[in-house]
Amino acid sequence: MTKTNEKIHILADESLGGIKREYVEVDRKAKVGEKIVITSSDYEEREEIYVAGHYGKVDAEDDRFAGEFRVDFNGFDNSFVGDDGFWYVGRPTNSEYRVLEPTNIVHIDGERYEMVDRKAEVGEKVIHLSELYSEGTVTEVTGVGAGMVDVIEYEDSDGEITCGFSHGCYRVLVPLPKENEYQEFKDKKRGYKEVKNFIHNELGITKDDIQEMIRIAVSNEVKKAAESGEFQSFISSKIDSLIEEGFGDGGRLLYGFKERVSQTVSNEVGKRIANNLNISVELKSQ
Template sequence: MMETNANIHVLADETLGGIKREYVEVDRKAEVGEKIVIVEKSGCGEGYEIGAIFMVDREYRPKDGDVECDVASSDSNPEGLFYREEYHVLEPTDIVHIDGERYKLTDRKAEVGEKVIHVYKGESNGIVQIVRKAVDDGVEVDTYEDEGELYSGFYHGYYYVLVPLDKEKTFVNKHSVYKEVKNYIHNELGISRQDVQEMISIAVSNEVQKMSESGKLDRIAGEKIASLIEEGFENGGQLLHGFKERVPQTVSNEAGKRIANVLNIHVELKEEGN
């Protein structure tokens, strides 16, 4: 079994148009075209240091894992030879860095509004765009140029969806906290969902009664209706279409806001998947 350590390197990935990508060190034999990092030196006279990164050009002794890198050549090592024990292989992960943010490369069909990266031969390889429209054979994006031609889409299978890792982490944390609170309410306090709904209903009813008895509800309704009437007659002295329907809804919304402020009730839509 190959050993992987925790050392992460952020390097430009030519297959993604030079976009920065995270690589992880793996203790195994390297193959031609792979990146390696020097972890040990065989001699003091070599022209490289521990931590230096090279691209493998040739295998010297494939069975032993010895490789050669032209840019590492020197007077004492003209072929740029590295013995197996001198290096670790740098394997690319699915995490990239774009504009200071970390994203996970996700191989699936993109949705409108998502950010995608093009992976295809040509100048557009590595271009990042936002999906404007999803169609059967691909996605439509803002117009871009590739080898003198203008294009406005990526075919499915030739892009990755860029999923923000910070957003993913926040979602996981919020979901975890939600589950902890939910379990505490149900298991420790013995309060069911129906109990919570009844408590909220009672609290709202009590607050509405207080507002009604104090005259606040009448004032809220009067203020909002007066404002709607003034707004409605701005169109040539005729009430705007839908005025009748807007009155009760607007007053209801305003009263609801004030009740929520008094009770300090904050309702958030549960995120998809919760």
């Protein structure tokens, strides 16, 4: 199969209970049950026939003409198409349309999510699937067991109360950035690559050179902080607080006290160095 472009079509997916799903165009022969988009502009002036941009679903193959399909154009907010919403498409090849293949990206309450087939974690959103069909119910995981997950209970279309799914019978909904956030991310990534290429190719600065610069900068910051007495005063007050907390069990130091002191001081010192250490690189053209 050959994807003609990365144009995205957002349509309701009946297999997901009508949830909006992203589809991509693919240049190949359609199959019964698949969605298509009309791409030919041959019929722009004939309102009684489909036009470019109309969506349809392949209903059956045409027995009269090889390569043609009977397409249902109902339910896609298309303009008037035929007497009953059905028309024949594909004469003599598939040049009149493109197949719309579903992606794993869905739109729910204005947000984009990727449906991922893995074991869910507590707090994640999931959508129930049964033999790849769903009523479109989205709920939240409250517990994870060996064979299933517990979810916030809800009433299904049969009136039954559902409070859990077996693993494999749901998809985890992983939040995706919005389109403008994604574009901003791509722009930043592109800018990063440009700076990286300039540093390595134009300036001739290697990875080892950069690591050495950072090592020297960090050493200088630590030295400055030590000479000013900042670390001593901070560490003293922090340890006093930990000791007071550590003797909370009948005058005995709690288990792991030494490790907690070491880790806490290490973390805080690292934060202070990072906050004080600003390395900026300005690239100036000639």
